[in-house]
Amino acid sequence: MLNNRDDYFLNIKLLGLIFSIYVYINCGGFQSSIIIGLLCFIIINIALYYLENIKIKLCLSAMSFCISYGLGIKYNSIFFILIPFTFFDIGILINIKLIYSFIGSILFITMIPKDIVMNYLLFAIFYYIAAKILINKVSKIDKIWKENLMLREKIDKYTKEVEKEKNYSKQIIYTTKLEERNKLSKEMHDKIGHTIASSLMHLEATKVVIDKDKDEAKNMINTTIQVLREGMDDIRKTLKIIKPSEEQLGINRVKSIMDDAFSHNSYGYTFNHSGNIDKLTYSHWKCIINNLMEGITNIKKHSTGNSVSLNIEVLNKIVRVSIKDNGDGAVNIKKSIGLKAMEERVIDLGGNISFNGEDGFTIIMILPLS
DSSP states (O other): OOOSHHHHHHHHHHHHHHHHHHHHHHTSOOOTTHHHHHHHHHHHHHHHTTOOOHHHHHHHHHHHHHHHHHHHHHTOGGGGGGHHHHHHHHHHHTTOOHHHHHHHHHHGGGGSOGGGHHHHHHHHHHHHHHHHHHHHHHHHHHHHHHHHHHHHHHHHHHHHHHHHHHHHHHHHHHHHHHHHHHHHHHHHHHHHHHHHHHHHHHHHHHHHHTTTOHHHHHHHHHHHHHHHHHHHHHHHHHHHHHSOOHHHHHHHHHHHHHHHHHTTSSOEEEEEEESOGGGOOHHHHHHHHHHHHHHHHHHHHHOOOSEEEEEEEEOSSEEEEEEEEOSOOOSSOOOOHHHHHHHHHHHHTTOEEEEEOSSSOEEEEEEEOO
C-alpha cells in the first residue's frame, strides 16, 4: 500500500522505466547487455529512498543520471526520458523549489536527440505536475499528522495533570479529614477530660466527708451530677456541629453515584429534587440509594438509550422517586432478582413500586413519610 511520498515517486519512476523498455523492445534489436544497466538503475533508485545520508543519496542520483544518459546513448534515445527524474531527485535533496528542477530538466533538451524531445518534454511536464501534487498532498498529511501528534501530547499532558489534580484533591480531602479528626479529638479530650477530672475530684472528696457530713456529701454528689450533665451537653453540641444533615448525606451520595456511573461513558444524566428534602429519613435514603444503584446496573445492561434522569419529589405525606432512561423500553418486563430486590425494599417501608417500559424504561417508587 502506498503510504508516503517516496512510494509515489518510486512508482512514477517505474512507470517511466516500463514505458522506456516497452518502446525499446518494439523498436527491435534487443541486446541482453541492457539488462545490467536496467538492474543498476532499479537498484540505485530503490536504495535512494531507503538511505538517510544526503551525500550518498546525491551520489546515487548522479549515478542514476549517468546510467539513464548511457542507456540513451548506447541503446535507445527513449531512455533519455528517465533523466528528468534525476533532476527532481537532486532538487528535493538540496531543498530547492520544484520549478528550478523543472527548468533544469527542460534546459537539458539541448543535449538530447531531436527525435526524442517531445517524449522527453511530456515526461518532464508529467513528472513536474505529479511531483507538485504529491508534495502538496504529503505536506498537508504531514501537517495533519503533526497536529494530531501535538493534540495527543496535549491530551496526555492534560490527562496527567487531571490525575495529578485528582491525587492532590484526594490528599487534601485526606488531610482535611485528619485535621477534623484531630480537632474533634482535641475538643472531646478537653471537654470529656475536664468533666471526668472534675467529677473524680468531687467523688474523691465525697468519700472523705460522706461519713462525717451526709448533707455536704449529698451536695457534692449533686454538683458532680451537674458537671457530668454539662459535659454530656457539650459533647452532644460538638457532635451536632460536626455531623452533616441526612439531607446532605443523601443528596451528595446520590450525586456521587450518578457521577461515578455516567461521567466516564457516553451516558448523560440529570438529577432534580423538589419539596422539603429534610423529611427524608435514613431509611428513605437507604432505600432510594440501593434501588438507584440497582436501576443503574439494569440500565447499563439492557438500555439502548444514552440518558438517565432521576427525580425526587417530596410531597405532604409521600415521596415520589422516578428513575428513567431514554431507550427503547420493553413491552413485557420480567422481574429479575434485582427488580424483585428493589420491590422488597420499597414494600418494607410500606410503599409501592412500578416498572414501565412503554417510553424508555421507568421505575417509580412511592414511599410514605412518617
